[in-house]
Amino acid sequence: MLLYLIRRIIYAVPIALAVSLFCFLLVHIAPGDPINAILPPDAPADVVAQVRALYGLDKPLPLQFGIWLGHIVTGDFGRSLATGRDIWPDLASALKNTLILASASAFIGFILGTLLGSLAAAFNGTWIDRTCVGIAVAGVSVPHYWLGMVLVVIFSVTLNMLPAMGAGPDGTSNWMLDWAHLQFLILPAVTLSVIPMGIVTRTVRGIVSEILNQDFITTLRGKGLRRSGIIVHVLKNAAPNALAVMGLQLGYLMGGSILVETVFAWPGTGFLLNNAIFQRDIPVLQATILVLAMFFVALNLAVDLLQTAIDPRMRRS
């Protein structure tokens, strides 16, 4: 098991390297020369060359990548072109906020999805099944930025129950676990949870109804196990595949909340990315995408390890 763990972690290294290479090349894929963003178009050629050398852009590409990677590893993500500030403090605070939002949405979406999916599978073919699937399809199909605006209209504008924008009462992003802060989380988290809820519902429904049709369920009934005893078996059998889907969904939630964060002015990575895109702030873009991608790699690794811990058939060396 320990060996497997080490091997899996080693496997993740080339993926992480490839991802960082891609992020690095973003600058070179994007049209235009970064120098143009700093210097006026009529700058003399020797100034251009000077600035190019200053930024290390005259060195060969592999060497640039090596230097950049060295900085990243030591926690130096560079400076924002737009603000001139260090990227890392802003990115760290945005990451924290996105993590809070993503975890809250995942919590809502995964629990609801698991419940609805299990219900649908247990009552396969009945109206309960059709209702659950209907909710799931609606959840996946509704554009979530639209849903966010509708929720704001209902709960903030009309009912005046919940705040519509921001992550805290004083406009700062210092998160605290109290009602004053929690009420800001509710609308964006619910909005964002709809898609994972729908996807998890459909996945769990598929997995569980397949398990319920397996021979060993008849054996369990034949042993005299009650419903509660059988549910334990179904859960342990369903967990590896359901977790794989949930891990992916959590990854999407981390990176895919740009629209919802924009609608609710939630100061997370989506918000940061959105601003960086409009200001062509490529270093910020690079750093944010890299960190989010690393989260994705780490999540996949965690899911793989969890799956292996649960399902003994995956433990073969």
Add this chain to the structure above:
Amino acid sequence: MSEDLVKVRDLNVTFVTRDRTVHAVNGVDFDLAGGEVLCILGESGSGKSVTLRALMRLNPPARTVMAGTVVVGGHDIVGIDENRMADIRGSVVSMVFQEPMTALDPVFTIGQQICETVKRHEGVSQKDAHRRALDLLDLVQIPSAERRLAAYPHELSGGLRQRAMIAIALSCRPKLLLADEPTTALDATVQIQILLLLRRLQQEMGMGVIFVTHDLGVAGEIADRIAVMYGGKFVEEGPVREVMRTALHPYTQGLLGATVHSGMRGRRLTTIRGAPPNLENLPTGCAFAPRCDVATDACLVAVPALRGDPDHRARCILVAAGKEETPCCSI
């Protein structure tokens, strides 16, 4: 035996879905005394597995309609509520399934799967359950029992898996063991070992056993009595030797003619032409008549009751209703 262990009267099992209605079992009657071994013989789709599962009410609950009387160990299986039924399953009556790979939960160890059964019915501690599990593995002759309890089903061979399956079924000393083709999925050499094991355990524990198979050889090896099933009905029933030697029903004769057994030397194997009947739309007459070489017009009108010697009866109009045993025909 004063009280029968199993009493089945006019059992009908129908599977109803929105599109169709399948009449899987159509009026089965039989009794089984404690310690007796009955073999139900028949082709795929003859209703033998459904009959067996009906004795534990294990057919899919949502679409199964069960009618008639089924009494097992004094419990009314048809009318009892689901909680009481669950108490009976595994303790009074338990089942060994055909395919031990899929019938065991792949993500639980053999030990966990035995222990949970013992704990469910006898409320003993984990430690006592574990000790019982060890004894059970010894009983079914699984070597290095301690290590095997910690093994997952995929880590065992087919034969060992089936032994583990038997250990689970016997874990609460049931009075009635139901075996649904327990040797069909195994290698020939392993088949005979499992068969001998089941026979020995049956004798040691004095259980009643109902054994479903399509293999005449298996039936001859283990059974006291044989019931031959066709189209959801028992078409012949009698002591194993008598049925093997003087089969009354043309279908049983056909089965015997299609199987290699002693006394067949120098004779050609025969086949039964045609295919089993459609259970959605059974004929009013004898279900075997369309495939029968000796069928007459009378066969198509109605199905006769089981007739012949009370101990050896068949559902064929060619069998004399009296006491004497005359094969209706010879192939």
